Amino acid sequence: MCRTFFSLMPRGGPLKCSFPGPECFWPCTAKVLVSSCSESASSLIPGPGFISAGPVSGRRLRRLLSFQRYLHSSRLLWGTTHLNPLHILDEDYIGQAKCMLERVGSWNFDIFLFDRLTNGNSLVTMTFHLLNQYGLLELFQLDMVKLWRFLVMVQEDYHSLNPYHNAVHAADVTQAMYCYLREPKLAKSLTSCDILLGLLAAATHDLDHPGVNQPFLIKTNHYLAKLYRNSSVLENHHWRSAVGLLRETGLFSHLPAEEGLKIERQLGSLILATDISRQNEYLGKFRTHLNQEDLCLSNASHRHFILQMALKCADICNPCRPWELSKQWSEKVTQEFFHQGDIEKKHKLEVSPLCDSQRNSMGNIQIGFMTYVVEPLFSEWGRFSDTRLSQTMLGHLGLNKASWGGLVQQERPSSPDELEPSSPASVTMPTPAITKSEPESASAVEPTAVTTATATGGTNSKEIPQGSKES
Numbered sequence: 001m002c003r004t005f006f007s008l009m010p011r012g013g014p015l016k017c018s019f020p021g022p023e024c025f026w027p028c029t030a031k032v033l034v035s036s037c038s039e040s041a042s043s044l045i046p047g048p049g050f051i052s053a054g055p056v057s058g059r060r061l062r063r064l065l066s067f068q069r070y071l072h073s074s075r076l077l078w079g080t081t082h083l084n085p086l087h088i089l090d091e092d093y094i095g096q097a098k099c100m101l102e103r104v105g106s107w108n109f110d111i112f113l114f115d116r117l118t119n120g121n122s123l124v125t126m127t128f129h130l131l132n133q134y135g136l137l138e139l140f141q142l143d144m145v146k147l148w149r150f151l152v153m154v155q156e157d158y159h160s161l162n163p164y165h166n167a168v169h170a171a172d173v174t175q176a177m178y179c180y181l182r183e184p185k186l187a188k189s190l191t192s193c194d195i196l197l198g199l200l201a202a203a204t205h206d207l208d209h210p211g212v213n214q215p216f217l218i219k220t221n222h223y224l225a226k227l228y229r230n231s232s233v234l235e236n237h238h239w240r241s242a243v244g245l246l247r248e249t250g251l252f253s254h255l256p257a258e259e260g261l262k263i264e265r266q267l268g269s270l271i272l273a274t275d276i277s278r279q280n281e282y283l284g285k286f287r288t289h290l291n292q293e294d295l296c297l298s299n300a301s302h303r304h305f306i307l308q309m310a311l312k313c314a315d316i317c318n319p320c321r322p323w324e325l326s327k328q329w330s331e332k333v334t335q336e337f338f339h340q341g342d343i344e345k346k347h348k349l350e351v352s353p354l355c356d357s358q359r360n361s362m363g364n365i366q367i368g369f370m371t372y373v374v375e376p377l378f379s380e381w382g383r384f385s386d387t388r389l390s391q392t393m394l395g396h397l398g399l400n401k402a403s404w405g406g407l408v409q410q411e412r413p414s415s416p417d418e419l420e421p422s423s424p425a426s427v428t429m430p431t432p433a434i435t436k437s438e439p440e441s442a443s444a445v446e447p448t449a450v451t452t453a454t455a456t457g458g459t460n461s462k463e464i465p466q467g468s469k470e471s
Contacts, residue, residue, distance in 0.1 A: 111172040122171040124151040127203045150249040163335040165209035176314035177202035189297035201270035204242035212340045232275045239268040273308035320393035334362040363408035
């Protein structure tokens with residue numbers, strides 16, 4: 001969906017981009033679905049950035065209708081306000097989805113099945129359930145209608161057409177984050193505010209992701225790249241988008257203003273930590289803490305840093321899932337990479353690393369990613385939290401890497417002209433400077449675009465402990 005500006009056409013007409021041209025890579029597909037939508041949208045007060053009182057964004061039109069649609073289709077708010085939140089929640093669950101939520105802490109949790117059982121509402125259902133399970137609605141006196149509206153808007157602002165960076169990925173990361181929050185070291189140390197921030201950051205960490213990476217936005221002169229000065233462009237956008245929804249729904253409006261701003265800053269610090277281009281910076285800091293054994297989880301800043309590392313692990317944990325789940329995620333992220341490469345070829349741009357379907361294979365991409373990004377991070381996490389879950393994740397990682405290695409060997413042609421996988425030296429992780437747009441608490445914000453090298457089909461770069469397949 002084009003995120004520039006839209007002009008509202010006559011009743012029932014389409015929304016057309018006010019700045020069409022070859023430089024726009026985001027085709028406008030928004031339509032005015034019903035005539036009343038045009039009338040309602042025209043009455044909206046335009047926010048900053050609109051040219052006149054007429055234009056209204058496609059996203060804003062969807063928000064106008066989304067909660068109204070939900071009110072008509074859900075039993076959540078129909079004459080049941082006297083019930084407690086758990087009973088209200090139960091009424092919206094079908095049997096199988098509810099049974100799955102009873103095992104939401106299992107590392108084998110199948111988010112794809114859960115998304116089907118919830119009719120594409122896995123992110124809303126998962127996040128609401130976890131917040132309710134921790135008692136955070138009551139503890140922070142969160143208005144249930146505002147919270148549900150916030151989660152619906154978050155889910156809708158993920159692009160469903162993205163093969164990978166969509167609401168299902170966000171739900172998967174949220175479930176993984178919950179698994180980490182239950183680890184003994186964290187469970188006995190984290191405060192309720194830490195847990196609230198961790199779950200909200202997981203749910204919103206890729207909000208409004210366009211399905212392309214930061215280098216693409218920079219080389220196409222996208223307005224987001226200019227807005228955030230080419231530094232953590234996507235992560236800053238995810239954070240600011242999340243803050244915008246928090247303020248639009250007034251979820252924390254009952255809290256003192258200072259507390260609300262603190263939550264927004266800390267939320268930003270967590271989301272910015274998912275920038276893969278700063279992976280080495282975060283990993284180095286984590287390793288130093290572990291070597292010096294100076295992590296003290298009674299210290300608020302240390303707890304926040306561990307939350308950052310937990311979110312980083314949750315964001316890239318797909319290679320540590322069981323093969324049946326991990327392979328599906330690999331196919332989806334490769335499809336998104338190659339789609340970006342096709343766009344770059346179409347517009348005669350330099351094709352980004354990993355995005356050329358003629359020079360990269362899914363197996364080589366995955367082996368490189370596991371070797372140079374995932375293994376180092378999860379090995380250090382295993383040092384910090386040496387539990388059954390950590391051993392299970394490392395075990396799956398080793399098995400999955402071996403499986404991809406075997407597939408690469410089977411598919412490798414005998415042609416001498418075949419391009420060999422890149423060496424470790426070709427893996428580059430630029431570390432941009434922290435800009436003023438980042439939260440004050442983000443002392444180290446991570447990576448943006450990983451130019452992950454592909455590796456050979458080897459399966460034993462180092463010995464990996466084999467954990468139980470049951471978490």
